[in-house]
Amino acid sequence: MRTGILGGTFDPIHRAHINIAIKAYEEFGLDKVLFMPSPNPPHKNEKEITDINHRINMIKLVTDNNPKLEFSDFELSREGKVYSADTLTLYKESHPDEELFFIMGSDSLYSFDSWYKPEVIVKMATILVACREDNTNNSLKEKIEYLRKKFDCEIHEIYLKASNISSTMIRQNAYSVELSDFVPDAVAEYIISNNLYKSYIGSKRFTNAQILDDLQKSLKPSRYEHTLSVANTARELADTFGENPNKAYLAGLLHDCAKCIDDDQSIEMCKNNNIELSEFELNNPALVHAKLGAFLAQTKYHIIDEDIINAIAYHTTGRPDMSLLEKIIFVADYIEPLRTKQPYLSMLRECAFKDLDYTIYRISEDTLEYLKKTTENENQIDTNTKDTYLYYKNIVENR
Ligand code: FE
Ligand code: FE
Secondary structure, three states: EEEEEEEOOOOOOOOOHHHHHHHHHHHHHOOEEEEEEOOOOOOOOOOOOOOHHHHHHHHHHHHHHOOOOOEEOOOOOOOOOOOHHHHHHHHHHHHOOOOOEEEEHHHHHHHHHHHOEEEEEEHHHHEEEEOOOOOHHHHHHHHHHHHHHHHOOOEEEEOOOOOOOHHHHHHHHHOOOOOOHOOOOOHHOOOOOOOOHHHHHOOOOOOHHHHHHHHHOOOOHHHHHHHHHHHHHHHHHHHHHHOOOHHHHOOOOOOOOOOOOOOHHHHHHHHHHOOOOHHHHHHEEEEEOOOOOOOHHOOOOOOOOOOHHHHHOOOOOOOOOOOOOHHHHHHHHOOOOOOOOOOHHHHHHHHOOHHHHHHHHHHHHHHHHHHHHOOOHHHHHHHHHHHHHHOOOOOOHHO
C-alpha cells in the first residue's frame, strides 16, 4: 500500500491542494492520498484559525467525492504541538505495511533543515515536493540536492502549473472574488452558507500595532530596533520638510520588512511572484529585500499608496529624481541614531534636517566609495546607486 500524506491547516482546502494530491497519486502510483489537517500547527497563531469542524467538513466535501483522496483525523487527537516527524512515526507504527509519501510545497522545503527532526521525517517517508512547471530557478534544485546529500534520502519533484491560489488569499477575498475559481463548488457554497471568513472583510489593512507585532516576530531583534529607529527618524524628517509624518513613519516601519528572509527563499519568492531581479541583484541577494519588501507591503500589509511602495523599493540604492518620501526613507535608513559604522555620520545627521538633496549626494558618494573598495569589478556596482550619485551631485553643483 502506497500512501501519500498531505498535512496542513486547510483553512480552507483549495484547488491547489487537490491538484498536488492528484498529481502525486497519479505520478507515484499511490493507493490513496490522506488530507491530514493539523489541530494547531506549531508555526501559526491559534486564534486565527477557523474551527476544526468547519475545516474537516470542507475537506470531506472534497474527499467524499473522490476515491483517490481520503480525510484523515490522525493528527487531530493529539495534544500540544503536533510535529510531522511525530505524526509519521506514529502513523508508521500503526500502519507498518504502508509505504509513506510526504507531500510538501517548495516553500516548506527551503526551511526543512530547521523543522523538528527532519532526519526522522525522511526516514519514515519519501518526500514529494510540489514545484512550478516553469520553474527555472536553480536554487530549489540546489536545495533538493543539498538535502538529498545531507540526509541521504529520497526527494522527488511533482511539477504543477503555476498557481496563485493560497488559503490566505481566499480568506481575505472570499466575498469579493468568484470563490469557485479557487475552491470546488461545494466548498464555495459551504463557505458562504456558514459565513466563514466574514471577519476578514475590511480587515485587510494592518494597523500600525499589528505591523509592529508582525515585524517583531519576523525580524531579528537588532533589525527590529533599526526599523523603529528608521521610522522615528523618518517621522522627524517628514515634520521638518512638510511630508505626511504618519506616511513616513509607516514607510519606515516597512522598509526592511523582507530583510530577515534568507537569500534562497527571497529569490524563490521573487521568482514565484514575477518580481524581476537584475543580474546584479541575483549576485547580491542582500539587495533583494528592497523589492521583495515593496511586494510584501502590498500583498501582506495591503499598502496601496504607491509612494510608500516606491520608498521601500528604492531605500537601499536610491534613484534619480526621488519623491520627498523616497528621499526621507533613503536618508533615514542611513542616519538613524543606532547606526555607528558609516563615515561622516554626525555631519550627515546635521545636514539631513537642512538639505536632503545634499545629504543624498553625500550618502551615495560614501556608498559608492564603500562598494568600490569591497567589489572586485567596478562594473558590478548597481547602476541605481551610480545614477543616484550622479543625479544628486549634479543638483548640488548646479545651484
Ligand atoms: Fe534595508
Ligand atoms: Fe534598513
